Amino acid sequence: xxxxxxxxxxxxxxxxxxxxxxxxxxxxxxxxxxxxxxxxxxxxxxxxxxxxxxxxxxxxxxxxxxxxxxxxxxxxxxxxxxxxxxxxxxxxxxxxxxxxxxxxxxxxxxxxxxx
Amino acid sequence: xxxxxxxxxxxxxxxxxxxxxxxxxxxxxxxxxxxxxxxxxxxxxxxxxxxxxxxxxxxxxxxxxxxxxxxxxxxxxxxxxxxxxxxxxxxxxxxxxxxxxxxxxxxxx
Numbered sequence: 373x374x375x376x377x378x379x380x381x382x383x384x385x386x387x388x389x390x391x392x393x394x395x396x397x398x399x400x401x402x403x404x405x406x407x408x409x410x411x412x413x414x415x416x417x418x419x420x421x422x423x424x425x426x427x428x429x430x431x432x433x434x435x436x437x438x439x440x441x442x443x444x445x446x447x448x449x450x451x452x453x454x455x456x457x458x459x460x461x462x463x464x465x466x467x468x469x470x471x472x473x474x475x476x477x478x479x480x481x482x483x484x485x486x487x
Numbered sequence: 488x489x490x491x492x493x494x495x496x497x498x499x500x501x502x503x504x505x506x507x508x509x510x511x512x513x514x515x516x517x518x519x520x521x522x523x524x525x526x527x528x529x530x531x532x533x534x535x536x537x538x539x540x541x542x543x544x545x546x547x548x549x550x551x552x553x554x555x556x557x558x559x560x561x562x563x564x565x566x567x568x569x570x571x572x573x574x575x576x577x578x579x580x581x582x583x584x585x586x587x588x589x590x591x592x593x594x595x596x
Binding site: 405412477478479481 | 584
C-alpha cells in the first residue's frame with residue numbers, strides 16, 4: 373500500500389515563527405500536494421509539485437512556500453506564522469502525467485495551532 | 488473552474504443502500520469524477536472514479552448521468568464504518584483536484 377507520512381500529527385507554534393511541515397511518500401510518485409482543511413471550506417490546494425525542484429501555486433499560496441529537493445519529500449514552509457494559518461494541513465501524492473485518472477493518496481494530516 | 492455541489496449531510500440506516508448525489512453542471516469533457524471519503528481524524532481516502540461509464544469496485548458503485556452533469560455514489564449496504572464525509576471531486580487535465588465541502592454521512596444502527 374502507498375504510504376504518505378506527515379512528520380507530526382499535532383504542532384503548536386508561535387506567531388512569527390518559521391514553521392516546517394514535512395511529508396514523505398514511499399511509492400515513487402511524481403506528484404505531491406499540500407492542502408489545508410478548515411471547517412466549512414473543505415480542502416483547499418496550497419501548492420503542488422510534479423517533479424523534483426518544480427512547484428506550482430494552488431488556490432491559496434499566500435504566506436506559504438514549498439521545497440522539493442528529493443522525489444519522496446515535499447515540505448511546506450510558513451515563513452512567518454500567523455494565527456490565520458491555524459488549520460489542518462494535508463499532504464498527498466499521486467502518479468503523474470499518466471492521464472488524469474490517478475488517485476491521490478493522503479497522509480493523516482498535521483493539526484497546526486499558531487498562538 | 489468546474490465545481491461540484493453536494494448536500495451537506497445525509498443519514499442512512501445500517502445495512503441499507505445509500506445514494507450520495509453530486510451535481511457538476513460545468514464539467515468539461517476531459518474531467519474525471521472522483522469520490523473520496525474522510526473518516527474522523529484521518530486524511531481522505533480514495534473510493535472510486537469514472538469518466539463516462541458506470542463503475543463498480545469493492546467499496547462502492549459510481550453512476551454517472553448520460554450528460555455527465557451529475558453522478559451518484561452508491562454504497563450497497565451501509566455499515567457503521569461508512570460514517571464519514573464523502574467528497575465528489577472533478578480532476579482537470581492540469582492534475583489538480585477541486586474539493587468541495589462534501590456530504591457528512593451518518594449511519595444509524
